[in-house]
Amino acid sequence: MAQAGEIKRKLEKKYPKLSFRLVVIQTRGDEFQVGVFTKAIEEALLKNRVDIAVHSLKDLPTELPKGLCLAAFPKRLDPGDVLISKRRYTLQTLPKNAVVGTGSPRRKRQIQLIRPDLCLADIRGNLDTRVRKVIHGKKYAAAVVAKAGLKRLKKYLNFAVPIPLKEVMPAVGQAALGIETRKSDRTLIRLLKPLNDPRTKMQVCAERRFLKELRGGCRVPVGILSEIRQNKIRIRAAVFSTRSEAAVTGEIRGPASQSEKLAAILAKKLLKKGAGRLLREARS
Incomplete structure (x- = not known):
């Protein structure tokens, strides 16, 4: 709402x-x-x-x-994720074997690559409910949520620590x-x-074209980051395994006016590198 x-x-x-x-x-x-x-x-x-x-x-x-x-x-907000916790933990300062709430395969895989000791557990409910489970409950030491959701709610930002985009890549269309x-x-x-917003349109249409070419969906472990500077777009993307540390990554640059075409080319490159196998693995 x-x-x-x-x-x-x-x-x-x-x-x-x-x-x-x-x-x-x-x-x-x-x-x-x-x-x-x-x-x-x-x-x-x-x-x-x-x-x-x-x-x-x-x-x-x-x-x-x-x-x-x-x-x-x-206009798009900040596409990054944040870590919500009572003690304002970062991924690096979370206690060993801490329970972190997230239902996202994309977030789970990227966090596991940084902190394999963490226990990543599903957390149900809307954004308000998930945050309250962390702040008022005992099960979760932290949870990962989109920064944009908190900004739109105008709540809980004092419990949030941004996760660098280089550590956890956003979802297609996030924020x-x-x-x-x-x-x-x-x-x-x-x-x-x-x-x-024309810039936002170029970014998100490129990201959605990338996902469409992969034949992915909203719940597959795919991360993507598109950035536009001086009429040029840079798209970085990754498809993660849900069973191992395997990942297929790629990057493409070119005119922002060709953003969707570039995204389709990038998707095909990742499919040639084995992304299709990882996506089938995630769906099985």
Whole structure:
């Protein structure tokens, strides 16, 4: 709701004569199961029960349902992860064999490469719930979460220590939002256009193209970092094994205007180096 509220406020400021309303979408079963909530929102869009959907891009599949499109990508926040703990630990200062909460295969594998002694355990719930389990509970010494989520909540930042990007590479689309609507609604698409940040769009579309070429998904152990400077883009990416210390890494640079093409080339290079085998291993 925090990110939807943020977009609602921006639209109200841009269009003071228009009225915008937040709609709560209910899901059945396990609300934390990957894709369940996204699917419910997209069904609401297709059935005209809502007009705009605000997604965290790292949780949004690269293939959208027929009839829907991503109309805008607001400016991205810091894509890095943070370590949440009562004592403000870093990965290096965590006690030996400490229990660290994360359900992300990407985070687990990269952290294990730095601190193989740590016990990495799944931690369930929304961001608020996960942080409270660390701060008020005894099971977890720390948990890994996205820095952007805390900034949007405007909470718990005093318990957070940034993890350097060189240590833990972000997920595809991390810290970025995607605004989805119906392809046929040209008026809404025009209305949303001012919320788009061109640099963010180039970065996240490249990252999503990379994942699409890999035939990966939101839960595979893939890290990626795209940076744009002086109209040039640098994309670094890695696919990690879920069973060993094996990893396939690569990097590509070129004109930012060719970001998606470069990302596709990088994905194909990693597949030739064995990334496909690691992804199949992760899915099995």
